[in-house]
Amino acid sequence: MRDVPKPQVLVFLDWYAPGFKAGGPVRSVLNLVEHLRDRVDFHIVTTDTDYTESAPYPGIMVDRWVTLPGGEKVWYASRTGINSGVWKDRLAEKKWDVVYVNGIYSRWFSSMPLWLLRGTAQRRVVAVRGMLASGMMQHGRLKKRLFLAAMRAMGCYRGVEFQATNSDELEDVKKWISPNALVHLAPNLGRKAHSDGPVKRSKEPGVLRLVSVARVAVEKNTLFAIQCLPRMQGDVIYDLYGSIYDAEYWSKCKEVIAGLPANISVTHKGVLPTEQVPAVLATYHSLFMPSQGENFGHTMAEALVAGLPLVISDRTPWRGLEAEMAGWDLPLAQPEAFHRALQQLVHMDQAQYDQWAAGAFTVGARYLNDPKPVQLSLSLFTR
Numbered sequence: 001m002r003d004v005p006k007p008q009v010l011v012f013l014d015w016y017a018p019g020f021k022a023g024g025p026v027r028s029v030l031n032l033v034e035h036l037r038d039r040v041d042f043h044i045v046t047t048d049t050d051y052t053e054s055a056p057y058p059g060i061m062v063d064r065w066v067t068l069p070g071g072e073k074v075w076y077a078s079r080t081g082i083n084s085g086v087w088k089d090r091l092a093e094k095k096w097d098v099v100y101v102n103g104i105y106s107r108w109f110s111s112m113p114l115w116l117l118r119g120t121a122q123r124r125v126v127a128v129r130g131m132l133a134s135g136m137m138q139h140g141r142l143k144k145r146l147f148l149a150a151m152r153a154m155g156c157y158r159g160v161e162f163q164a165t166n167s168d169e170l171e172d173v174k175k176w177i178s179p180n181a182l183v184h185l186a187p188n189l190g191r192k193a194h195s196d197g198p199v200k201r202s203k204e205p206g207v208l209r210l211v212s213v214a215r216v217a218v219e220k221n222t223l224f225a226i227q228c229l230p231r232m233q234g235d236v237i238y239d240l241y242g243s244i245y246d247a248e249y250w251s252k253c254k255e256v257i258a259g260l261p262a263n264i265s266v267t268h269k270g271v272l273p274t275e276q277v278p279a280v281l282a283t284y285h286s287l288f289m290p291s292q293g294e295n296f297g298h299t300m301a302e303a304l305v306a307g308l309p310l311v312i313s314d315r316t317p318w319r320g321l322e323a324e325m326a327g328w329d330l331p332l333a334q335p336e337a338f339h340r341a342l343q344q345l346v347h348m349d350q351a352q353y354d355q356w357a358a359g360a361f362t363v364g365a366r367y368l369n370d371p372k373p374v375q376l377s378l379s380l381f382t383r
Contacts, residue, residue: 006041007381008094012109013102015051016044016074018060020274021243022051023215025129027274027298029102031189033072035374040381045090045109048076052243082108087116098381099124104131105147114156125184125380127163130295132172135315136219138292148176157181163380165295166317186376187317188296190305190368198307198361199282203353206234208346210311211284213272213299216244216253220291221313221332223249226256228290228338229264234346237265238288241272241280281306285353286327286345290338291315304364307357311341318363325359 013029015022033042043065048056056062056078063081065073075090091099091113099122103110110126117124130136137144151157162183164170170183214220222240229236244250250268257266272280277299281287287303287310294300294316301318303310310318310327321327328341348356367373 006039007097008041009043009098009100009381010090010096011042011044011100011102012113013044013046014106014109016046017068018057019046019050021053021271023242024294024296024298025103026051027191028127028129028188028296030274031191031298032377033070034192035189036378036381037071039378042072043075043090044072045075045077045087047082048078052245084112084116087112091116091122097123100381101126103127103129105144111151111156114151114160115154118155118158124160125163126157126160128165128169128173128295130165130169130293132176133169133293133295133315134172135291135293137176139219152178169295184376184380186380187373188298189373189377190298190301190364192368198357201282201285201307201357203285203348203350205347205349208232208234208236208286208342209284210236210238210286210288210342211241211281211308212238212287212289213241213277213281214289214291215242216240216250216268217246218249219293220289223253223256224332224335225288225290225338226253226260226266228335228342229266230256230260231339232264232342232346234343235263236342236346238267239284240266240268241270243271244268277302278306281308284308286311286342288312288342290330290332292332301364301367304360305368306364307361309345309356309360311338311345321363324363325356326363327356327360 015026017030019026048060048062060076062076062078065075067073099113099117101110101113114124157177162173162181163186164173164183165188170185173181173183216222229238260266281303287300287308290313292315297316297318300310300312300316304326310321312318312329313332314329319329321329330337
């Protein structure tokens with residue numbers, strides 16, 4: 001019996017390994033490749049420079065195919081190598097089963113491939129990555145609406161299929177792209193993890209170590225999170241890991257931090273490489289990330305598997321947490337609810353905290369061990 005050939009998939013995204021500073025979108029594709037590399041032949045076109053950086057990755061060969069240790073082939077485009085001619089060559093290089101576009105708004109890694117392929121029979125799948133969610137659409141709303149209208153008018157979305165990672169995102173595509181758009185529901189995949197239980201950590205009443213692993217940005221609601229802390233009782237540490245690309249927004253955060261009482265400490269710890277995330281999460285009691293919207297929340301999934309209860313908004317797929325003693329998903333219109341949840345964590349003793357840590361691990365492990373999301377992701381490329 002002859003082996004079935006692997007689907008040939010050409011991926012476009014702005015950043016890929018060894019990059020990590022763009023967060024979720026990169027992690028989504030890394031996890032997709034990790035789970036499917038034995039069944040899908042991935043060719044990835046990306047930049048040679050990480051998010052917010054100006055210097056290329058050291059030691060990377062550019063403007064040619066490079067095979068990474070996992071087997072995927074990556075084209076690291078230099079600044080001069082990002083142009084429509086190079087893109088045309090990559091698209092014509094072989095018969096691709098799918099051209100997979102990661103995101104919506106990138107000029108070169110979303111718009112250009114779709115522009116070059118408009119009117120063709122080439123199968124195209126666009127992963128929305130939460131970029132059409134209500135919270136995201138509030139920022140630069142007019143500019144985004146004009147962009148989407150222009151893409152529709154030019155026929156760039158005609159015949160294109162979309163990946164939604166949850167039912168809300170499916171409705172977002174129908175709303176902002178077309179009510180007749182073909183949308184496949186395929187949840188994001190978490191990082192492969194092997195663990196028999198939550199990480200053991202000590203918890204004293206009156207002490208709480210909080211962490212956020214996300215960009216310091218308005219859509220991540222960093223300022224809102226800090227503003228929830230001033231009236232906290234007990235000793236509270238809140239460490240922020242992530243890139244800062246909006247200096248004005250960070251200045252507002254620092255103003256609030258400067259006025260915090262002595263028992264509250266907020267520190268920006270810099271950017272955290274992806275491979276260090278599990279070890280760092282093991283040193284905290286809870287992940288506090290009340291973002292304005294996540295189509296998945298990779299750090300949230302990793303925190304759950306590490307046994308960290310979440311304190312997050314109700315605008316992510318991680319819902320019903322309190323009923324499972326895995327954390328709290330709360331409405332952003334009720335900052336007092338966040339304060340109460342955090343204060344409850346402060347007061348927990350070891351026995352109480354261990355129950356919530358076990359609940360968090362159970363929710364995270366249940367998702368990561370579910371084979372259905374992997375099968376749905378595979379079906380994107382094998383239809």
